[in-house]
Amino acid sequence: MSLDPKIPAGPLDQKWTHFKNHAKLISPANKRKFKILIVGSGLAGGAAAATLGEQGFNIECFCYQDSPRRAHSIAAQGGINAAKNYQNDGDSVYRLFYDTIKGGDFRSREANVYRLAEVSTSIIDQCVAQGVPFAREYGGLLANRSFGGAQVSRTFYARGQTGQQLLLGTYQALSAQVAAGSVKMFPRTEMLDLVLVDGHAKGIVVRDMVTGEIRSHAGDAVLLCTGGYGNVFYLSTNAKGCNVSATYRAYKRGALFANPCYTQIHPTCIPVSGEYQSKLTLMSESLRNDGRVWAPKRKEDAGKLPQEIPEEARDYFLERKYPSYGNLAPRDISSRSAKEACDEGRGVGPGGLGVYLDFADSINRLTRPVIEERYSNLFEMYENITGENAYERPMRIYPAVHYTMGGLWVDYNLMSNIPGLHVLGEANFSDHGANRLGASALMQGLADGYFVIPYTIGEYLSTQFGKPRPQTTDAAFQQTEREVRGRVQQLLDIKGSRTVDSFHRELGLLIWDKCGMARDRAGLESAIQRIPQLREEFWKTVSVLGKGETFNQSLEKAGRVADFLEFGELMCRDALDREESCGGHFRTEYQTPDGEAVRDDANYHFVSAWRHEGDNVPPTRLKEPLAYEHVKLATRSYK
Amino acid sequence: MNFTLRVWRQNGPAEPGRFEEYPALDIPADASFLEMLDIVNEGLIHKGVEPVQFDHDCREGICGTCSLTIDGVPHGPGRGTTCQLYMRKFQDRDVITIEPFRAAPFPVVRDLAVDRRAFDRIIQSGGFISERTGSAPDANATPIPKPTADFAMDAAACIGCAACAAACPNSSAMLFVSAKIGHLGLLPQGIAEKNRRVLNLVRTMDEEGFGNCSNYYACEAVCPAGIPASFIARMNREYTAASVKEAIGATL
Numbered sequence: 001m002s003l004d005p006k007i008p009a010g011p012l013d014q015k016w017t018h019f020k021n022h023a024k025l026i027s028p029a030n031k032r033k034f035k036i037l038i039v040g041s042g043l044a045g046g047a048a049a050a051t052l053g054e055q056g057f058n059i060e061c062f063c064y065q066d067s068p069r070r071a072h073s074i075a076a077q078g079g080i081n082a083a084k085n086y087q088n089d090g091d092s093v094y095r096l097f098y099d100t101i102k103g104g105d106f107r108s109r110e111a112n113v114y115r116l117a118e119v120s121t122s123i124i125d126q127c128v129a130q131g132v133p134f135a136r137e138y139g140g141l142l143a144n145r146s147f148g149g150a151q152v153s154r155t156f157y158a159r160g161q162t163g164q165q166l167l168l169g170t171y172q173a174l175s176a177q178v179a180a181g182s183v184k185m186f187p188r189t190e191m192l193d194l195v196l197v198d199g200h201a202k203g204i205v206v207r208d209m210v211t212g213e214i215r216s217h218a219g220d221a222v223l224l225c226t227g228g229y230g231n232v233f234y235l236s237t238n239a240k241g242c243n244v245s246a247t248y249r250a251y252k253r254g255a256l257f258a259n260p261c262y263t264q265i266h267p268t269c270i271p272v273s274g275e276y277q278s279k280l281t282l283m284s285e286s287l288r289n290d291g292r293v294w295a296p297k298r299k300e301d302a303g304k305l306p307q308e309i310p311e312e313a314r315d316y317f318l319e320r321k322y323p324s325y326g327n328l329a330p331r332d333i334s335s336r337s338a339k340e341a342c343d344e345g346r347g348v349g350p351g352g353l354g355v356y357l358d359f360a361d362s363i364n365r366l367t368r369p370v371i372e373e374r375y376s377n378l379f380e381m382y383e384n385i386t387g388e389n390a391y392e393r394p395m396r397i398y399p400a401v402h403y404t405m406g407g408l409w410v411d412y413n414l415m416s417n418i419p420g421l422h423v424l425g426e427a428n429f430s431d432h433g434a435n436r437l438g439a440s441a442l443m444q445g446l447a448d449g450y451f452v453i454p455y456t457i458g459e460y461l462s463t464q465f466g467k468p469r470p471q472t473t474d475a476a477f478q479q480t481e482r483e484v485r486g487r488v489q490q491l492l493d494i495k496g497s498r499t500v501d502s503f504h505r506e507l508g509l510l511i512w513d514k515c516g517m518a519r520d521r522a523g524l525e526s527a528i529q530r531i532p533q534l535r536e537e538f539w540k541t542v543s544v545l546g547k548g549e550t551f552n553q554s555l556e557k558a559g560r561v562a563d564f565l566e567f568g569e570l571m572c573r574d575a576l577d578r579e580e581s582c583g584g585h586f587r588t589e590y591q592t593p594d595g596e597a598v599r600d601d602a603n604y605h606f607v608s609a610w611r612h613e614g615d616n617v618p619p620t621r622l623k624e625p626l627a628y629e630h631v632k633l634a635t636r637s638y639k
Numbered sequence: 640m641n642f643t644l645r646v647w648r649q650n651g652p653a654e655p656g657r658f659e660e661y662p663a664l665d666i667p668a669d670a671s672f673l674e675m676l677d678i679v680n681e682g683l684i685h686k687g688v689e690p691v692q693f694d695h696d697c698r699e700g701i702c703g704t705c706s707l708t709i710d711g712v713p714h715g716p717g718r719g720t721t722c723q724l725y726m727r728k729f730q731d732r733d734v735i736t737i738e739p740f741r742a743a744p745f746p747v748v749r750d751l752a753v754d755r756r757a758f759d760r761i762i763q764s765g766g767f768i769s770e771r772t773g774s775a776p777d778a779n780a781t782p783i784p785k786p787t788a789d790f791a792m793d794a795a796a797c798i799g800c801a802a803c804a805a806a807c808p809n810s811s812a813m814l815f816v817s818a819k820i821g822h823l824g825l826l827p828q829g830i831a832e833k834n835r836r837v838l839n840l841v842r843t844m845d846e847e848g849f850g851n852c853s854n855y856y857a858c859e860a861v862c863p864a865g866i867p868a869s870f871i872a873r874m875n876r877e878y879t880a881a882s883v884k885e886a887i888g889a890t891l
Contacts, residue, residue, distance in 0.1 A: 051772040066694060066752075067759050069799055070702040086779060122773065129775035131768045131826050133792040140782025158792060164701055165795060172767035179763040187756065210748055239696040273669050278677055279698045381700065384723050387669075450772050499684050501677070545689045550651070551749040553692050554684070 003256070003609060003624040006411040007111040012630045013093075016115045019412075023455050024462035031056035034461055035469060037204055037219035038062070039191045039246050042071030043163075043442060044425025045225030046170035047449025053177035055454060060217055061174070062186045062206060064241055064556075069171040072227060072239040073445060076163025077284035077378070079145060079155035080127075080442040082120040087144050091152040093117045098631065100440060103149040103330055104405070104433020105583035105599065106633050107262070109607070109626065111412060112430040119451040120443050124156055126450055130169040134158050146289055147438040149330040149638070155439045160284055160377045166442055170449070190556065191246045192488075194222065194253045194421065195480045197470045201250075201421035203477055205484045209556060212549035214485055216472040220464055221420045221457060224250060225449070228404035228426040230263065232564045232571065233516070234508020236401035237269060237282040243560035244567045247408050247427050251570075255416045256609035256622065258429035259406035260567070261575035264436055264584045265517050266402030267293075267334035270385055270395075271354040280400040281385060283357070283378055285438040288327045290362035290371060291395070293318050293334070295341040295348065295355045302346050306356055306394050317341055317355075325638040332435045332584045332597075333638060335399035339517050340595060342398070349396040356394035363391065399517060403441060405432040405584065406574070409609040409624070413456035414448060417609075420460055424448035429607065434583025488548050491558045496541035500557045503538050507531070507561070507568055515572050520588045524576040528569060532616065535565040570610060570619060577621055580604045601633050640666045640731045644679065646691050647738040652746040652754075658736075661691075668727040672715065673698060673705065675726055676737075691737075693751040698722040700863060703798035706805075707751055708738040713802035713861045720800060720863040740805035744812075744848045755801050757847040758815060765839035766819045768829050781827050794821035796864040803858035803866075809850030814858035816840050817874035818866045824877060834881035834891040841878050 008015040026034070034057050038049045041063040049061040065071060083096040097117035101108060124142070128134065134156050135143040144153040158165040177183040188209040195203035195216060203218040229244035230236040251257045268283045296302050297315045317337050322329040329337075338355045341347060348354045363371055368391060372379070379390050386396070407429040414422045414430075425445040432440065470476065514527035538561070546552045581590040581597035582604070590598040607624040642663040649656030663679050670678070673695050680690035696704040700723040709715030715724050729735065737751065745753040795818070803814035820837050823829035829836075852871055859868040884891055 047772075054771060065696060065702075065704065066755060067799070069759070069762075070696060070704050072697060072702070074702050075697045075699055084778070122775070124778045125775035126770070126772060128778040128781075129768070129770045129828055131791075131795075131823050131828050133788050133795050133822065133826065134778075136783055136785045136788040138785045140784050140788075141779050158795075161701065161796065164798070165792075168795065172762065173770070173772075175759065175763040176767045176769060178759075179765075185759075187759075210754075237699075239702060240698060241696050274667050276667055276670050276674050276678055278671070278674050281699050381723070384717075384719060384725065387725075387727065454772065497685075499681050501681060543684055545684060545687065551692055551752065554690060 003409065003417070003622055004411065005109060005624060006413060008412065012110060012114050015111050016118055020455055024458040026458050026461055028056050030465065032058070034058065035060065035219040036221050036223060037217055038223045038225060039204065040071065040225035040227065040427070041068030041174065042073035042225060042227060042425065043167060043170055043445030044449040045223065046071065046167065046174045047446050048223055048225060048424060048453050049183050050170060050173035050177050051450050051454045052457070053180070053182035056182070059177070059183040060186065060219065061183055062189045062191060064188065064190045064209065066188055068174055068185060068187065069168065071167060072242055073442070074164045074167045075239065076442050077160045077282065078286040079147065079157035079162045079439040080123065080166065081147065081154050081439045082124045082156060082443065083117055083154060084121050084124060086142055087153045089152045091154050095152065096120060096154065099150050100431070100437060101433070101631050102636055103437035104435055105597070105636050106433065106601070106605070106631070107582055107626070108433030109430050110628055110630055115452065116431050116444060116447050119447045122451055123443060123446045127166060127169050130173060132158060132165045132169045145286055146328060148285055148288065148328045148334070149325070149437040157286065160286070160375060163442060166446065192249065192484045192559065193480050194250045195477050196253055196418065197474065197476045200419045202470045203472065205480050207488070210551050212547070212552065214481060214488065216477040216481055218470050218472050218477065220469055221422060221460060223422045223424060223453065224408065224427050225424045226427045228407065229567060230401045230404050232508070232568050233401040233512050234504050235272065235277060235280050235512070237266060237280050240279060243563065245560050245563045247423070248563045248567050250408060250416070250418070250421060252612050253418070254612065255418050255421055256409040256611055257406070257570060258409035258607050258609045259574065260571045260610070261515065261578060261585050262405035262434045262583060263401060264331055264403040264405060265335040265399040267331055267338055267399050268357060268397045269400035270382065271349055271398040273350060281381065282400070282402060283382060283395065283397060285331070287357060287375060287378060290366070290374065291327065291357040291359050292316055292361060293327055293338070293355055293357055295346045299345040302348055302352060315341070315346070322638045329638045330435060330437060335517055336586060338399055354396035354398045357397045358394035359390065360394070403436055405429065405434060405436055409607065413459050414453055415460055422453060422457065424453060434585055488555065488559070491542070491544050491555060491562070492548055494539065494542050494544065496543050498541045499543055500554060500561050503534065503542060504561045504564065507534060507565060511568050511571065515575050518586050518588050519575050521576065524572045527572045528576065531565065531569040531572070538562065538565055573619065574608055574610065577608060578604055605633070640668055640726055640729070642666065642729065642732070643734045645734065645736045648691065648750050649747050651749060656747065666726050670726050671698070671722060672709070672724040672726065673722050691751060692749045695722060701798060703800035706740045706753060706800060708740055708805060710736050713740055713805040714863060718863065718865070720798070740801055742801070742804045742810035744810065745801065745805070758799055758801060758812070760847060761812070761816060761840055761843045762819065764843035765832070765836040766823070768823055769832060783827060787825055791822050791825040794818045794825070794866060794870055797866055798864050800863060802861045802863065804849060806857040806861040807850065808855060808857070809853055811852045811858070812844050812849040813852040813871045813874065814862060814866055814868060816844050817870040820874045820877060821870040833877065834884060837874065837877045837881050838885060
């Protein structure tokens with residue numbers, strides 16, 4: 001099977017324009033005839049539902065939350081990138097493109113990234129028109145801040161709640177379409193399987209989380225906008241409900257899963273404080289604009305209070321190692337540096353798993369009110385969780401799982417290898433390569449939803465004229481429903497003694513240990529041995545109380561954890577297969593003497609796309625070679 | 640720390656509810672309130688008792704999903720959401736009463752989870768700026784003074800958790816509605832639909848069964864996003880003006 005990314009011909013900077021000029025259009029009369037199923041209501045799903053609904057398609061949109069306004073896009077704090085060059089600091093579409101490719105360690109697809117940078121400017125216009133209250137300067141123009149991996153200020157923000165404001169903009173646009181009747185919204189509804197009819201994605205099986213009803217929905221195309229899989233680690237900055245089930249179910253139906261080992265560990269999170277902990281809280285990367293990261297130079301100082309450690313005994317390790325980017329080094333590099341300091345015994349706080357993020361210099365330089373204006377909500381959040389005042393003593397931070405660059409394989413049109421199945425936002429793999437730059441997740445979610453899929457979906461739909469939409473009474477739907485019901489019943493019938501959470505915790509610790517910030521062959525092989533055992537234990541001894549026909553949160557969790565127990569193995573297999581270090585994927589066997597990642601472009605300059613071959617059978621890895629026409633591969637240096 | 644929990648349990652919207660008492664033992668002071676409930680639920684599962692069902696998601700205070708009334712106060716003591724409440728706020732051996740958000744327009748789904756779709760229907764009735772994707776002018780084409788943008792942001796910070804309506808003796812949703820009216824009405828982009836927006840939102844709010852404001856300000860006291868009740872006054876002014884225009888047949 002060859003993977004055709006369907007990249008349009010022509011020079012890089014004209015591909016998208018050329019594509020739009022020649023894209024297949026669907027007339028208003030025909031749009032009305034098509035129904036599109038959209039799973040997920042975050043930035044990607046909400047924006048796609050609102051825009052496609054506005055264009056005249058019939059949309060059904062599903063989310064597991066009680067309202068589309070609660071999708072986890074809401075939790076993004078720092079900002080959204082766009083090549084507006086409002087600061088006149090030399091930014092351009094090309095620079096945003098190049099920074100993103102380089103940030104992704106040359107493992108993303110050129111044409112997709114260029115398009116992302118190109119449409120970034122329209123996103124800001126769109127959001128302002130919707131009433132997103134971005135930060136402004138006194139003259140009334142939009143303000144910008146800097147983010148990691150960039151030497152220009154191109155990040156737009158709304159206090160520390162940029163994701164919330166962008167999502168509310170999307171939610172409001174979606175609400176307008178619900179009112180107009182073009183979008184039908186199904187909250188508290190979880191997709192449990194994908195339905196294929198003659199090899200095309202034509203429906204989904206869902207569970208109504210309130211009544212427990214399992215039913216099908218049929219459509220002419222399916223869009224998965226279901227986010228990432230960070231919760232495979234149990235502890236992450238994701239919301240508790242975030243899960244891999246929609247994309248993993250699609251994978252089991254034949255969709256290829258690309259680069260699952262590319263996971264992002266965010267450098268600035270509040271450290272873990274105990275076993276009971278249910279999630280990790282991010283402190284926005286924007287804090288690194290004004291905070292300096294340091295650890296004690298000597299191990300012996302690690303137990304001391306920060307004020308007892310004099311300036312000369314502090315190691316500002318990012319400034320030392322990466323003088324040109326300093327505290328704004330990209331996330332993967334910053335995270336690994338913090339881990340190294342802790343591994344050397346120089347970590348601070350409980351368990352020695354923390355480094356300092358110090359605002360003292362900025363408070364002296366800018367005054368405390370300026371720092372409050374920029375970050376007060378983050379400082380309050382930090383104090384609430386840790387009981388410490390970060391205006392008076394440095395924050396303690398440690399890396400935590402935050403984002404997953406891998407996802408279902410898609411072509412330039414955002415369609416997977418299954419005809420009709422499109423994948424948007426964090427759920428796909430295409431734009432961030434092996435590492436995502438800060439403030440680029442919001443950009444990609446909205447780009448995919450507002451500006452890409454409304455143009456590209458016609459390529460598929462125009463092949464479906466005159467083909468009757470399958471009915472949910474058709475055999476393919478009935479068969480898939482039966483399988484879903486069987487699986488739900490199986491979970492309820494085990495009646496074991498171990499809780500779902502305890503399995504999830506054990507899996508998470510294992511993956512963090514063997515497939516986290518640093519990976520090696522032996523560790524990955526041991527995880528690939530252990531995960532199937534854990535899975536077997538799960539299916540024998542898990543306890544899921546209650547019934548299927550009610551609101552039952554244990555049952556919801558059990559289904560998601562069952563999928564993580566399979567997906568975790570796939571992740572480790574991908575990490576084992578990729579014998580190089582790049583971005584968030586750091587194999588300890590492949591590093592320079594001073595600990596920098598060593599890529600192997602000769603052998604690994606490709607996308608790994610995994611095909612499911614059956615339960616408990618190793619998957620097959622397919623390759624999409626990354627043909628770079630424009631960018632010259634270079635060692636990624638932030639020194 | 641050790642606590643005694645009195646927890647509201649209810650199998651469904653039409654079923655009668657009751658309080659059940661559960662011990663919460665050996666709880667770390669640094670655990671969040673929801674983590675305390677996780678620990679209690681793990682214990683219940685081991686005893687074969689179905690765990691307490693409660694809504695939660697981001698657990699960092701922004702998604703607005705968590706919705707517990709703790710000792711009679713939506714989100715409990717402190718100014719944040721339930722998920723941002725830490726057990727160190729309580730005293731050892733406290734008896735803690737946990738109920739769902741209580742308001743007639745929010746029927747109980749199960750135990751502590753309620754149905755807040757009424758808030759979505761309010762927004763659908765006009766809580767947006769009509770704008771076609773791709774048709775927007777350049778973002779810097781209309782300068783917005785920083786104080787105006789900041790003021791709009793104060794209102795836009797609403798997380799839609801519904802604590803305001805749950806705290807109000809009249810189950811009024813006016814803080815929620817006025818925050819949206821304030822956010823969109825303050826911005827130049829939102830002015831074109833200002834009058835119709837306030838009329839539609841207020842009418843939908845009434846139809847959904849939310850009561851009127853009688854100036855208790857319980858909403859403001861529990862709001863995790865710190866939305867000031869003065870936005871209600873702003874909304875009332877806008878509503879009066881729009882109603883008069885409507886009554887005399889002026890263009891809305």
